[in-house]
Amino acid sequence: MTFPENFVWGAATASYQIEGAAKEDGRGPSIWDTFSGTAGKVHNGDTGAVACDHYHRYADDVKLMRELNLAAYRFSIAWPRIQPDGSGPINPAGLDFYDRLLDELLKAEISPYVTLYHWDLPQALEDRGGWAERDTAHRFADYAAAVHARLGDRVEQWATLNEPWVAAFLGYGNGVHAPGRKDAAAAMRAAHHLLLGHGLAARRLREAGARSLMLVVNSAPVLTPAQVDDPAAALSEEDAAAVRTIDALLNRQFLDPALRGAYPAEVLAAAERNGGTAHIRDGDLAIINVPIDLIGVNYYNPCVVQAAPGTPADPAWPGSEDVGFAAADAPVTAMGWPVVPTGLSRLLVRLSHDYPQAGFMVTENGAAYDDAVEGGRVHDADRLAYLDGHLRAVDLAIKQGADVRGYLVWSLLDNFEWAEGYRRRFGIVHVDYATQARTPKDSALWYRDVIAGNGL
Numbered sequence: 001m002t003f004p005e006n007f008v009w010g011a012a013t014a015s016y017q018i019e020g021a022a023k024e025d026g027r028g029p030s031i032w033d034t035f036s037g038t039a040g041k042v043h044n045g046d047t048g049a050v051a052c053d054h055y056h057r058y059a060d061d062v063k064l065m066r067e068l069n070l071a072a073y074r075f076s077i078a079w080p081r082i083q084p085d086g087s088g089p090i091n092p093a094g095l096d097f098y099d100r101l102l103d104e105l106l107k108a109e110i111s112p113y114v115t116l117y118h119w120d121l122p123q124a125l126e127d128r129g130g131w132a133e134r135d136t137a138h139r140f141a142d143y144a145a146a147v148h149a150r151l152g153d154r155v156e157q158w159a160t161l162n163e164p165w166v167a168a169f170l171g172y173g174n175g176v177h178a179p180g181r182k183d184a185a186a187a188m189r190a191a192h193h194l195l196l197g198h199g200l201a202a203r204r205l206r207e208a209g210a211r212s213l214m215l216v217v218n219s220a221p222v223l224t225p226a227q228v229d230d231p232a233a234a235l236s237e238e239d240a241a242a243v244r245t246i247d248a249l250l251n252r253q254f255l256d257p258a259l260r261g262a263y264p265a266e267v268l269a270a271a272e273r274n275g276g277t278a279h280i281r282d283g284d285l286a287i288i289n290v291p292i293d294l295i296g297v298n299y300y301n302p303c304v305v306q307a308a309p310g311t312p313a314d315p316a317w318p319g320s321e322d323v324g325f326a327a328a329d330a331p332v333t334a335m336g337w338p339v340v341p342t343g344l345s346r347l348l349v350r351l352s353h354d355y356p357q358a359g360f361m362v363t364e365n366g367a368a369y370d371d372a373v374e375g376g377r378v379h380d381a382d383r384l385a386y387l388d389g390h391l392r393a394v395d396l397a398i399k400q401g402a403d404v405r406g407y408l409v410w411s412l413l414d415n416f417e418w419a420e421g422y423r424r425r426f427g428i429v430h431v432d433y434a435t436q437a438r439t440p441k442d443s444a445l446w447y448r449d450v451i452a453g454n455g456l
């Protein structure tokens, strides 16, 4: 099985999950420093204060990427390194780090994919209301322009946001992520202001000459339990309504404004029931509907639902009244997430069909398992099988006409897995946090050969 000639192979990380050096070179606090420093929020009280110490070990980490044949590396920039207070003066020392990292990547002939926001909002902005406030979208655009002014000469691929659904609904809805607020109306506003920030920032970057713009979403096919095994399974009226609702809240809430300039009716109805729609101002959707080149798709598992009349909305899903979340009949990873590779084919084919305005790239895909180093090796057969199955699913999607330009594994390194702390390992490279030793797992050595052969 061979992939298209220019197919991009790589891996992804995020600033707060790997960098550490939380107080160095003028970095200000982010909402994740505050949240992880609050008792009871993150498993085991783990924080990103040291993480993988990538801030100091980036040169060795790039060497490792090169040994693994990576052609692309997606990382994010920590806004509080660039603007410790979230607005106002730029901290040049913060930009210096990314400058050094970029030079190292380019020397190794690895294309940088830069994400501007992977959830580490400056705490000073949260103190003023965070993404629930409109002003944060404007601050984000200013920050994006400042980063581009310094790094734009060496970066072709810019992503504005990573997974706005998670940032809005786990951050402000169920409170499982920073800033830990539990307020459905604030979450609906946050989702809109994140989109507005995407539109404003993308416009600034384009004006400044950015070559390729991307929005990264966590996306998933929404299926009933029966559809997980059988795509053709018949649906009751009620189940079909549950699927439509969750598809609107998870997928179309972000893709429709960004690519078609309109909200789905289900999202407007959810906003009406949760604080209203006054925060969606005339002209916003035109700003959000900025032409972009790529949609980055982060896929882990399908979203499985069924009708459940009388069920109140889940706090992460304002507007999900009468929907029940269900388990899939499939093996699960250490996160408890079902392994369903066919979901990725179905997702990519559908998105490519529904949104021909952009190309697609799998910007995250991977799995957490309980790995251990034995005799200098990590035999992560489950992860290898997960990746193999999902790459076959990408191949199938391409053969069925989906416009998929590349695939990035989540993640290069074991890292700070948000509310799960360090106990969940997603890396293809093992990290021993006591020594910071890196050990490529069997999946990494396999992936290296997949890349060399451009296929399986």
Ligand code: PNW
Pocket: 014, 017, 162, 163, 166, 218, 298, 364, 410, 417, 418, 426
């Ligand atoms: C994504 N959910 O997060 C992120 O982009 C990564 O930073 C993260 O490490 C990776 O996936 C693995 O979790 C998600 O609960 C976190 O639906 C939570 C959810 C989805 C994505």
